[in-house]
Amino acid sequence: MKKQKIDFILEEDDYPGEETRLLFRFYPRKSRCYGKCSKPPKSWDEVYEVDYVWSIFSQYKDEDEGPNWMMNAMYFECLGDENSIIGLIAEFCNILADGKEDYIWEDADGKTHITPILDHEHITFGDGVNWVIHKYRKTDYYEFSL
Known part of the structure; x- marks a missing residue:
């Protein structure tokens, strides 16, 4: 199965009971790559344009629901970085x-x-x-x- 998202931790605070982190999330399946002709590119030399989908947001660790990371605030969301x-x-x-x-x-x-x-x-x-x-x-x- 291909990845639905790839997370990069930009900043992390691991203070017990108040764990937070700032993430850059890339969505490879939603992003698009276009070739110079009508056929899909087979190499980076054939790429005409790349449109990425990504976001930057913060999360906090919710111990009440198990050690799950929950969305805290969305800082930036790009649905098509042409x-x-x-x-x-x-x-x-x-x-x-x-x-x-x-x-x-x-x-x-x-x-x-x-x-x-x-x-x-x-x-x-x-x-x-x-x-x-x-x-x-x-x-x-x-x-x-x-």
Whole structure:
């Protein structure tokens, strides 16, 4: 059976009796991948567009109902991140983790460009999610606006 969802724990508080966690949930069966022609793509080279379905929410552990995780609050739900740039956002997070704040890339003509990662709106091509990443001064905390 194929997975209906894949969870990534973004933050977790394991204080006894008050366990909570923040999750990123990806729905692979609801997400779509389109080829450059009318046939489904057989490799990533043939992919024209990817539309992801995902959400970010919090849960708490309900000991009264057994050790079950219950929905606490839905922070963001995307039912179709058309031409998603979430892979690029993941790359930005790696660059930030290396202590850098600029994304350096080369266009099709070989010209080098520098894009600031922080406090800059990163716009998707399509009906997808735009992102802004903000870092709080003198901390290691980042805020993601979607």
